[in-house]
Amino acid sequence: MKSNKQLTKKIVSGKFKNTVLKLPSKITTRSSKSIVLESFFNTIQFDIIDATFVEVFSGSGSIGLEALSRGANNIIFMEKDKDVIKVLKENISKTDASACEIFSGDSFENIKAVISTLKKNNQIAYFYIDPPFSIREGMEDIYDKMLLLIKSIPTELSNLIIIEHMTGLEIPQNIGNYKKKKSKKFGNTTLTYLDANVE
Structure with missing residues (x-):
């Protein structure tokens, strides 16, 4: 018999600590591992205060809402799946909805x-x-599109770009005006950090 138990995760730290967030079905989205998020937020913990944070392919919004909880000022979520957006809106309503904005639809088009x-x-x-x-299925060219998306972000509007990806995927050293700063592996998942290619 199939279990219909609602998948959830909690905000780890900050003003909304322990707020329970719903996760959409595992079929449509993957939830970032706790260890990955912990490492990421340890890396940028003080820089994120009062910052703007854009979560592309946001799913449940757990990363953006964690950033909000830890002091970010504005969160922009980008998500395509209508059912997932319902869950995202519900999660946002448990925090500070006035600080959040959702761009629904294809992220590759909405980036503009x-x-x-x-x-x-x-x-x-x-x-x-x-x-x-x-x-x-249907996602075969997702990484090529992602590289184009990154190239389209003006460096003057970006503090840092973080990609969460399969460990087997080799991210180029340079993407447009961005360069790879560092990569950190967590089993099958890797976080790669890019910043503006300024000499």
């Missing part, structure tokens, strides 16, 4: 609108990009 919003509001953002694994 997000860039326009950042420009208009004079914001420099952290971009967390966690694309669906390319082994999923």
Whole structure:
């Protein structure tokens, strides 16, 4: 018999600590591992205070909401799946909805609108990009599209770009005006950090 138990995770730290977030079904999204998130937030813990944070392919929004809990000012979520967006909205409502904005639809198309919003509001953002694994049907070219998305982000609007990806995927040393700063492996998952290629 199939279990219909609702998958959840808690916000780990900050003003919304222990808030229970719903996770969409595992079929449509992957939840980032706790160890990956812990490492990431330890890396940028003080830099994120009062910052703008963009979560591309946001799913449940757990990374963006963790950033909000830890002191980020504005969170932009980008998600395509309508059912997942319902869960995302529910999770946002448990925190500070006034600090959050959702761009629904194809992230590869919506990145232009997000860039326009950042420009208009004079914001420099952290971009967390966690694309669906390319082994999923219809997602074969997801990483090529992701590289184009990164290239399209003006360096003056980006504090740092973080990619959560399969460990087997080799991220190029240079992507447009960005260069690979470091990569950290967690079993099958790797976090790669990119910053502006400034000499």
